Amino acid sequence: MIDRMIRGEVPTHHHQALEIDGEGGARHKKRRIAYEHCFTRKGFDGAYSILYQRHSPAREFLTEPSPLSWRKAEAEPLVPLRRAHFLSGQVPPAKGWVESRTPLLVNNDIVISVARPMVSDDIFFVNADGDELLFFYSGSATLETPFGIQEVRELEYLWIPKGCPYRLTFTGMEPKGGGPHHILIMESRDGFSVPKQFRNPSGQLTMDAPYTHRDFGRPDRLVDTAHDPQGSTGPWRVTVKKDDTLTDRVHDKHPCDVIGWDGYVYPVTFPILEYKPKTGKWHLPPTIHITFAATNAVVCSFVPRKIDYGPDSIPCPYPHSSVDCDEFLFYVRGHFTSRKGVGPGSISLHPMGMPHAPQPGSYEASIGNTETDELAVMIDTFAPLRPTKWALECEDPRYMESWDPGRFDAAAGESKSEDETSYSK
Numbered sequence: 001m002i003d004r005m006i007r008g009e010v011p012t013h014h015h016q017a018l019e020i021d022g023e024g025g026a027r028h029k030k031r032r033i034a035y036e037h038c039f040t041r042k043g044f045d046g047a048y049s050i051l052y053q054r055h056s057p058a059r060e061f062l063t064e065p066s067p068l069s070w071r072k073a074e075a076e077p078l079v080p081l082r083r084a085h086f087l088s089g090q091v092p093p094a095k096g097w098v099e100s101r102t103p104l105l106v107n108n109d110i111v112i113s114v115a116r117p118m119v120s121d122d123i124f125f126v127n128a129d130g131d132e133l134l135f136f137y138s139g140s141a142t143l144e145t146p147f148g149i150q151e152v153r154e155l156e157y158l159w160i161p162k163g164c165p166y167r168l169t170f171t172g173m174e175p176k177g178g179g180p181h182h183i184l185i186m187e188s189r190d191g192f193s194v195p196k197q198f199r200n201p202s203g204q205l206t207m208d209a210p211y212t213h214r215d216f217g218r219p220d221r222l223v224d225t226a227h228d229p230q231g232s233t234g235p236w237r238v239t240v241k242k243d244d245t246l247t248d249r250v251h252d253k254h255p256c257d258v259i260g261w262d263g264y265v266y267p268v269t270f271p272i273l274e275y276k277p278k279t280g281k282w283h284l285p286p287t288i289h290i291t292f293a294a295t296n297a298v299v300c301s302f303v304p305r306k307i308d309y310g311p312d313s314i315p316c317p318y319p320h321s322s323v324d325c326d327e328f329l330f331y332v333r334g335h336f337t338s339r340k341g342v343g344p345g346s347i348s349l350h351p352m353g354m355p356h357a358p359q360p361g362s363y364e365a366s367i368g369n370t371e372t373d374e375l376a377v378m379i380d381t382f383a384p385l386r387p388t389k390w391a392l393e394c395e396d397p398r399y400m401e402s403w404d405p406g407r408f409d410a411a412a413g414e415s416k417s418e419d420e421t422s423y424s425k
């Protein structure tokens, strides 16, 4: 939730009749009014939007189990406890958005997945288990929701509120040779928000927040349901995920038949490169990279920036024991001062219970650097993350060896082991 928006036509007051197509008068038998749809959070105490729809949102004529295959977020033990490296580029592509979603790391608060869809789905998807925060690592799309249409570009976050029907029409795919997209999905059961320290008492983003109201993309225009953007003439299938199980609701009217709406709840995009990083004389803690917050997790953006400028300052992250956090990092591009052997699309998991530290040599080698081009998304969770079977299938089994100075010398930028392939994927 960024600020209040209004699109299209709304009546003067809440819960007041809004005539459709100018039909009828106050006492006319054929009077048609819009269906008011209050889209609320935290019961009726949280943020909300109010939509005005031509037809009832509860007008489905069929409800049935979805025929789509679904990969459930089921955790496997992390035994032995270890720092882990997963190669998300090895997650197999699949047909559409829903079937390609592959959960990799989970706990009771958050599910982290990767999707590599090859085509767009024609259904609308609803995540009724939590908010979604997507990061478009590669690819772009047009997003359609009852709130309108908006474009999502590569290297942008997309926040979709829990319970919001949406359809992603991917751009730049086959047959033009673009290949599957590669999207990081973060699902928070309690929802994502702007951290409260970035708001002033009036709810405005503060002057020293790492972004401004102008940085966020919003629904541009309402959906023209007479001309379905995918050319469908109906019926329209809405696939709802609740309790990690899919149910289809089938409608004879377009799910986005909205005349107008206003409120605080609607999807937004945020380009990661618009994050305004802070730099210190001496190394600043990871909290300066916080971008979004959830109840038991934070999402951080590491973006290209000038780095620590004190004499003999050490820009490389210091060894630390963050005993209450698991640390998830999705590497996007650039050079990472603390890591060798990871590359674009790599995921590292550094669990609580083990100290974190740069690999041998990289700590010393960072002194004198004045800037970094690293780009990454980090998630710190306050409950342990556990891998799914799909994560274990794409794990680099030799990641723990990369802290062994006998095998790896990051200062020299080379592996001392006979086979360095697992560090260079």
Ligand SMILES: [Fe+2]
Residues within 6 Å of the ligand: 320, 327, 350, 356, 357
């Ligand atoms: Fe760490």
